[in-house]
Amino acid sequence: MPDDAAAPATDETPDGPDETPYGPLPTGGTVRPITRWGTPVMHAPQRRVTEFDDDLRALVADMTATMYAADGVGLAACQIGVDLAVFVFDCPDASGRRVAGVVCNPDVSTPEGAERRLDDSEEGCLSYPGAFVDCARPDRASVVGVGLDGSPVRFEGDGLLARCLQHETDHTLGTVFGDRIGTKARKKLAKQHDKAAEDFPPDWPA
Numbered sequence: 001m002p003d004d005a006a007a008p009a010t011d012e013t014p015d016g017p018d019e020t021p022y023g024p025l026p027t028g029g030t031v032r033p034i035t036r037w038g039t040p041v042m043h044a045p046q047r048r049v050t051e052f053d054d055d056l057r058a059l060v061a062d063m064t065a066t067m068y069a070a071d072g073v074g075l076a077a078c079q080i081g082v083d084l085a086v087f088v089f090d091c092p093d094a095s096g097r098r099v100a101g102v103v104c105n106p107d108v109s110t111p112e113g114a115e116r117r118l119d120d121s122e123e124g125c126l127s128y129p130g131a132f133v134d135c136a137r138p139d140r141a142s143v144v145g146v147g148l149d150g151s152p153v154r155f156e157g158d159g160l161l162a163r164c165l166q167h168e169t170d171h172t173l174g175t176v177f178g179d180r181i182g183t184k185a186r187k188k189l190a191k192q193h194d195k196a197a198e199d200f201p202p203d204w205p206a
């Protein structure tokens, strides 16, 4: 969120998300090193979540801690090396409203036909840190899946939130955004990433 935006007087949690319709993200997790592009777990579809137990809750708490430590707006399990189709997010939409949640077994939809408009804003990935290039994606998205307790969840949004829901669902399918851009953009991305390498040691952000 912009640093210069004055917080509304009614905002009780200025450092937290504005909306967590299915409950807050789990806390108390451990920050783990972020898995990078090129690691096999990131490039194959993830296993579906079938057990909604304490182990899942602990994993998602670690994912949440790691996402915040890395200043990210979303993180999938494969990004901490776990082969499971689940992601967490805490991300602003086009109006700056921050929405947070957990989605297991996500299925994303984007508008079709006349409703489909592409937004070619910059995109980055915590698993390829220090690099950003334009990546065209539909400007709205909705995702359905299940939450930590196995009950159905649905999130919808525009702006960065739409991009995030698509980017994180892609991770659960083994796709990274580098797969969605052309050769020239991919080279530009690699150059930025290599230049920033010493800012992101292998155990970052742990």
Ligand SMILES: [Zn+2]
Binding pocket: 124, 125, 126, 127, 167, 171
């Ligand atoms: Zn990513």
